[in-house]
Amino acid sequence: MSNMTIQWFPGHMSKALRQVEEKLKYVDIVLELRDARIPYSSSNPKISKIIKKKPRLILLTKADLAESNFTKEWISYYKENGITALSIDAISNYQINKIVPTAKLILKDLFEKEKAKGLKARPIKAMIIGIPNVGKSTLINTLVKKKVAQTGDRPGVTKSLQWINIKDEMMLLDTPGVLWPKFEDQKVGLKLAVTGAIKDNILPLDDVVIFALEYLRKHYPYRLRDRYQLEEISDNNIELMETIGRKRGALLPGNKVNFDKVFDIILYEIRNLLLGRLTFEVPNDI
Ligand SMILES: Nc1nc2c(ncn2[C@@H]2O[C@H](COP(=O)(O)OP(=O)(O)O)[C@@H](O)[C@H]2O)c(=O)[nH]1
Ligand SMILES: [Mg+2]
Structure with missing residues (x-):
């Protein structure tokens, strides 16, 4: 991180x-x-x-x-x-x-x-x-x-x-x-960012997106697979984001993946129901 x-x-x-x-x-x-x-x-x-x-x-x-x-x-x-x-x-x-x-x-x-x-x-x-x-x-x-x-x-x-x-x-x-949220706890801050409760410039966006992908990989793998038409979900976050970027044509000159674009795509889709209804914490977590 x-x-x-x-x-x-x-x-x-x-x-x-x-x-x-x-x-x-x-x-x-x-x-x-x-x-x-x-x-x-x-x-x-x-x-x-x-x-x-x-x-x-x-x-x-x-x-x-x-x-x-x-x-x-x-x-x-x-x-x-x-x-x-x-x-x-x-x-x-x-x-x-x-x-x-x-x-x-x-x-x-x-x-x-x-x-x-x-x-x-x-x-x-x-x-x-x-x-x-x-x-x-x-x-x-x-x-x-x-x-x-x-x-x-x-x-x-x-x-x-x-x-x-x-x-x-x-x-x-x-x-x-x-009220102010208390985001001294990293996880709390990341959840606030993923759901759009705090602005995208407060936490590093790559951390936020990686947190989201890890959460989805663990709790909603089928939705990740369906949404981004993945044959398998890579355990490597960079690789996973690269695959998503290529599928979506988020590319820079030289055929490199535009990660900033990938971050925006993933966060937008999470926040706007494109991966379905998502809950990021349950009572057992606390
Ligand atoms: N999907 C959804 N969005 C909501 C709901 N309530 C508020 N929002 C959205 O959340 C954002 C913040 O809402 P706002 O009322 O301004 O929050 P406030 O800062 O607490 O006053 C706005 O974009 C609202 O449209 C809701 O029940 N469902
Ligand atoms: Mg208000």
Whole structure:
């Protein structure tokens, strides 16, 4: 592996966590987004400490890109740990309408207590958090499209915060909490890069592509073979990339393989379902 030093700003991470922590007191529940293809690597390891006992719903985003049986495994894994998780796809609207009812179920006790005290029924107050590119804005837009209204000028709602009303049942803080992934662990960084969570110039692209090919060779060999029409899958990464490059005509003058082009082809195809739905980590890995 080549040098994997990452431009890393711990200050950003603590500031982001602090901002989430400050807003926590205004909401009933946190909707924590994680990428269904890498639910562990796309989370922030410090978030559980910050959230403490605040109710939480984990939303596994981009479920359309992940293998559904593994997504189910993750959901069971969270359940075993006392956390409710729901897989969603904010582009095709898959399970979007389950978010509010699931949040209601999680908050059942709280609302029953309020009712017993004679308080009026009220919308759930929620905030969305997650690492960059996990789908926060897309989800907010999808939820908003389902119903109108921007801010909440309701009694008992802090004026300085902006809320988005989702039907009459939920109010969402209009700015999501941005978490930073923790990619000091090489594998975590590589998974974030393969799925496009971090920009392609952050890690050396050859490392990212080699990681992806090794993962595919081990877990999805038949897909590699079919996609690139390989008779056999070479154990040698350079040789494998060369074969793919030649098959695709990614060549430089002198009939040499254009590796930069090969990197782009492979990453594009992985990220855009051309090798099928892919999951890059399962609960057993962690
Ligand atoms: N396939 C798929 N792509 C998604 C989904 N949600 C978001 N995206 C894409 O992921 C990228 C980042 O989404 P965005 O909402 O901007 O992420 P944010 O940085 O967390 O706000 C965009 O290209 C979205 O189109 C999803 O459920 N499925
Ligand atoms: Mg955004």
